[in-house]
Amino acid sequence: MYKLKYLLMSFGVALIGVLCISFTAVKSNAVSNNVYDLSEWQGTFTDNQVKTLKNEVPFVILRVQFGSAYHDKTFAHNVALMKKYGVPYGVYSFSQYTSPSDAASEAKTLYSRAPEAKFYVNDYEQQTVKSGGTNAATKAWVEALRPLVGNRKILFYSYQSFMLTHAAEAVSSYDGYWLAAYQTNEPQREHVLWQYTDHFYSPALNQYVDASVLTQKNSSWFIDEPNENKKPSKPSKPSKPKSNVTYTKESKEMTMKSAEKYNFYNHVPGNNHFSGLHRTHYGHTFHGKNVTVDMKATINGRTYYRVHENGKLLGWINQNGLGPHISYSKVNMHKKVKRNSHYRFYNHVTGSHFANIRVTATGHQYAGKTVHITGRATKDGWKSHYYKCYYKGKLIGWIYQRGI
Structure with missing residues (x-):
C-alpha cells in the first residue's frame, strides 16, 4: 500500500503489462470484481468522481492513518463523499506499533476516527515492533478492536513472506487475510482478497491506483451489515445444527x-x-x-x-x-545482487518447514557483488525460485530470485 508499492516496483513495467492483459476479463466487469485502496496520495476527490466511482467498484478501502500519530489528510473529505453518494467503504491503518500495548492503542485510534466503516484492516508490512513480540502485538491489535466493531470484519494485510516471518501465528485471529502479491497467477496462500497491482487505471478517478480482486469472497462478505441489531425470530423446534464449516x-x-x-x-x-x-x-x-x-x-x-x-x-x-512443499536442486552459476535490492538472505527458504528461520544478510550488503549459486529451491505452485548463494567461498544464505 505504501512501502510495499515501492518494494515491489522492481517487478518492472513488463509485468504490469502482463497483468493488464491477464485481467482484461476483470476490467470488463470491474463493478463486481475490482476494489481500490485509496489514501491521500490519490488526492481530494470531487462529487463527480465519487458519483462515477459508485458504478465502478463494489466498495473502496480508505487509509485513515500512518501509525496513530499521523492521520490521512484527505480522509475526512473523501469519506464524507463516500457517505453522500452511497459508496461502501472499509478502512485501514498503516501500522507502526512498537509493542502490544501500542498496537492496541493504534487499533482504538483507528476506530475513533472511522466508527462507521464496514470493515477494518491492519496493514502491517514494515517491522516496527521493539518489545513484546510481533505476533503478540499483531494479536493485541485485533483483540482491542474486536469489542468495538461487533460483527464487522477485521482483516490483516501484508505480503506473504513478511506475514510468515513476523505474524504467522497472529493472522489466524483475524477474520481474513488480504494478500499482496503482484503476479499473474493467483497465489495459493489462503486469502479473502488479493491485491495484484498498483497500476490499475480508474476512469472515475482518472489515475492509476492500487487494485485488488474479489475471487474468494463476494462483496457482501465485506460490507453486509452485521446481524447483531436484528430482532430475534420466534423460537423454533430444536434440530441438529448445520455444519458451520x-x-x-x-x-x-x-x-x-x-x-x-x-x-x-x-x-x-x-x-x-x-x-x-x-x-x-x-x-x-x-x-x-x-x-x-x-x-x-x-x-x-x-x-x-x-x-x-x-x-x-x-x-x-x-x-x-x-x-x-519445496523442491531443491543443485545448480552452478554466478549472478550479481541487484544494487537496489530490498530482499534479504536467510538461513533457510522463507516459509519452509525449518525452525528458527532468520536473516543472515541484507541485499544491500552485497549490492552489485557477483555471488556463486549452488542451490535452487522452488515452492509448489510457484514459477520463481530461491537461490543458495556464496560470496568468496562463504555461505551467505537463501535469497528470492528477484533480489539478484
Missing part, C-alpha cells in the same frame, strides 16, 4: 513445519455438527515430513487441512502447522 477439495503436497505445535484431530475443531473431538496424532511426530492434503476446511476465519502421510490418514490440522 466450509469444505473444499484440495490436491497438493505440503511439509510439516518443524517449530509449530499443532496436532491432528479426528474432525475440524469448532465444527458444531460433530461431537467427540479428540487428537489423533501429535504434530511433532511428523515434523519435516512431506504429506498430502485432500481437503480444506474454513471455520471462523481459520483454515484446516485433512492430511495423509504415505496413504495413511493423520487427521485435520491447522494450516499454520504446514508449509509449502
